[in-house]
Amino acid sequence: MRDSDEFLMPEGAEVVGRQDDVFEMRIAIPSDEHGFLGRQCPSCAQMFRVGSDDYEALPGDLELWCVYCGHHAEHSEFVTQQQLDRAMRAAGDLGTQLVQEVINDAFRGISTYRSGSRSSGFGIEISYRTEPFYPQPLPGIDEEQLIRVRTCASCTLRYAVFGEHRFCPVCGLLPADVVALDAIAAETARLDGLVQLPAEVAATLREQGVFTRIWVDTLENLVGVVETMASRVFHAAVAEAATLVKGKGNIFQRLDDTADLFAASGHSDVRTVIDAPTWQRLQEAWAARHLFTHNDGLIDAKYLAKVSSGTARPGQRLTITEAMCRQAITDTEALCRAIAALTRP
Known part of the structure; x- marks a missing residue:
């Protein structure tokens, strides 16, 4: 029986221990040129x-979080398919040598065996010769x-994602303001993408109303970002939050009601933190979103009560522009930062 260090393994793989038929292997997983290691969620795939140095410094019994779906499990379960393929190649090389070892033991001392006679026309001949094993490089x-x-910001882990995410691989659910600011940045990136379209494509999409639909969606998304963030911040800061918001519907979709709720709970009035022009523009953006969500963009008296000026009249359809959306993004970011600051010591 060979010792563990007698097996020929490719560079990056090593048999580090053997106890009877149980083997312990170490397979190196290379990081990329930036020093980052791939992880793959066993749930959403x-x-x-994650930064390799940061990852190596983590406790061995750490549970890792999927940055996208929040699945958390023992960190070794987050191996990627390519990493698994690399490990299986190394395991296959070891297996080949183990099979060879068994065969060698079975035929040790036997070079040729014959049964029967040539004259009878019946016979068995067995011969065996060992072949050298040369491992192939790991993929x-x-x-x-x-x-x-x-x-x-909490654990200082460096990581990279490839889509919308809500979790830190180590800490779990990200703070509400981090999630909100990421979502707002995504809205800016989406508008920037429209600007980069070829002229012919952009013209076709504009004629079909795609641009307008995306601008309307931007306002809808901004309201959703603030609603989600304000709710999380309020519930985390106010012990009786569930009781205070009970029966008040989607209170965090309404700017003044949200401001009143925080102020009544002992926090600053966000309307005094944000300058008056910004608050007025936010009111108008929220009113425009409500108009498109509930009235297909047709102007009504409720909308006109919110806007500060303009030539719009009841029954007209509100026009949304890219400039309006970009201003709303800037104002919403300021609002999110202000809300996050309300409950900080």
């Missing part, structure tokens, strides 16, 4: 990456590369 890792590096 999506990829993310490399060529996974999706990171675009930008994120650093968790």
Whole structure:
């Protein structure tokens, strides 16, 4: 029986221990050129990456979180398919040598065996010769590369994602303001993408109303971002939050009601934190979103009560522009930062 260090393994793989038929192997998983290691969620199968140095410093019994779906499990379960293929190649090389070892033991001392006689026309001849084993190089890792590096404000882990995410790989659910600001940045990126379309494509989409639909969706998404963030912040800061919001419907969709709720709970009035022009523009953006969500954009008296000026009349359809959306994004970011600051010491 060979010792563990007598097996021929490719570079990057090593048999480090053997106890009877149980083997312990170490397979190196190379990081990318930026020093990041791929991880793949065993639940949703999506990829993310973590800084190798940061990852190595984590406790061995750590439970890792999927940045996308929030599944959390022992960190070794987050192996990627390419990493698994690399490990299986190494295991296959070891298995080949183990089979060879068994055969060698079975035929040790036997070179040729004959049964029967040539004259009878019946006979068995067995011969065996060992062949040298040469391991093949392990397959490399060529996974999706990171675009930008994120650093968790709580644990300082560096990681990279490839889509909308809500969790830190170590800490779990991200703070409400981090999620909100990421979502707002995505809205800016979407508008920037429209600007980069070829002129012919842009003209076709504009004629079909796609641009207008995207601008309306931007306002809808901004209201949703604030609603989700304000709710999380309020419930985390106010012990009796569930009682205070009970029966008040979608209170965090309504700017003044949200401001009143925080103020009544002992926090600053966000309307005094944000300058008056910004608050007025937010009111108008929220009113425009409500108009398109509930009245197909047709102007009514409720909308006119919210806007500060303009030539719009009841029955007309409100016009949404890219400039309006970009201003709403800037104002919403200021609002989210103000709400996050309300409950900080």
